[in-house]
Amino acid sequence: MKPHAEIDEVWPRDGRIRLVGRIHGRTTDGTDGTDGTDGTDGVDGDWRLVLIRRAHPGRRLDYPARLQGDRFESEWPVADLAASDYAAVEEWDIHLSDGSTELRAGRHLDDVRGKKKIFVYPEQRVGGLAVRPYYTVKDNLSLECRSRTGGTA
Template identity: 45%
Template structure:
C-alpha cells in the first residue's frame, strides 16, 4: 500500500503576502494617522520607518520615522504629507513598515484576528487637508492603505 504524505496545513491567518506587520490600532485624528502594531515573531529593538507609497507609481513616497521596541511599533503619518501630492482626483497609498535591521519592507495589515473582509466591516473617519479627503481603510486582502480624494490638479 502506497502511503501519501500528510497534507501540510496552511495558516490562512498569516496573510497572502510575505513579510507582514500586524496592525492592532488605527487612529486618524488631529492631522495624523497613528498606526500601532507589531512584527509577528520579532522582539528586537531597532529604528524603523512607516512608509506610504502611491499604488502604481515609483515616485510617490512619504516616510515617518519610528522605532521597534520588542518588535512593537507606534507610528504617525502626517495627513498634510499625503494630501500634498496632488496628481489624480483619487490616489491610494499602501502602507509598509521598514525596520532598519531588515532588507525587505513589511506590508501593514491585520490578519491574525480571524476577521475576514475588513474592508466592509471597519471604517475610519476621514480628515481633510488642502481640499483633499484622506481616509485609511483595509483592502480586500486586509492590508492597510489610505485613499485620498480631491480635485484633479
C-alpha cells in the same frame, strides 16, 4: 503566514494618522520565522513607516517608527499626502521597513475577514483633499485620498 506589520490600532484624528502594531513573523536575524516560533523577539534596527503611492511607486513618504520589542508606533500628518499632480482618487500602501525589507501593514491575525466592508475610519480633510485609512480586500491597510472642492482642515 509571511512576515508583516500587524496593525492593532488606527487613530485618524487631529490632522494626523497614528498606527500601533507589532512585527509578525520576523526573527532577529531577518529570516521569516517559519521554524515554528513566533519570530518576533528582539526585532532590531532602524525601522521606518513607509507610504508608497500606488499609481507612482517612486513617490514615497517615510516616517520614524518607534519600536519596543516587536511593538511599533508611528504617525504622520495628513497634509503630507497632498500633491499637485493628484488624480481624483489616489491610494497609498503602508509598509514598515528596516531599509532592507519592507513588511506590508495589515491586520491578519484576528480571524475577521472582509475588513474592507466592516472597518470604516473617518476621513480627515486638508485643503481640497479628503484622506481616510481603509483595509483592502486582502486585509492590508492603505490610505485613500480623494480630491474635494472647497473644504479645509
